[in-house]
Amino acid sequence: MPEPLPEPVPEPLSVPASEPVSGASAKPPPALLSPGGAVTVRLVKAGREKVRYDAEVRADDGARVLVTAPWSLPDVRDFGFVAFAPGDVFTEAYWRDRWYAVKEVRDARGVLKGWYCDVTRPVRTAPGELVSEDLDLDLWVSADGRDVRRLDEDEFAASGLEARDPRAARAARAALDELEALARAGRLPALLA
8 A cells, every 4th residue: 555645735836826835845746757657647536535536647747647547437527518438538636736627528429518627626646546536616618618617616615625724725715716718718728738
């Protein structure tokens, strides 16, 4: 069993540079993942693992990790505005210095369905493992860019994060705003290039 990952000391992109980062100078370098190698992606929420799946590392530059993985469930999950199904392929970008992940979704034929974006704490990595902590807020963007919808704001409000960790709650809201602005400007594909 791998050793527990250290808790990150991340700063959201929207925090002014003048705000100090405690312990930033003592932060160890990230565990880089090898392109072409296998990685286990663990998505956690409120301290519990939601899902775990295998992926292939496409790139890791020390800030952004790019992986590709098939839809991890055996069944179709229909959200009404999009359905994820066996055969779908996800190209997923995670950042060590941003409070979100962007996932491009294509069907089994390679046709783009759109982008599913998760608001998360900055990703943590260890050899062969990537851990992303979901903070409830999400954004869906259709392939043509016309449908940009904020999701799960009610779950976020009910999560208690604003009372428990106001700084993280502010970073999460800022990340959702940033994702929406990137989506409306047509800039999500560049994040996965």
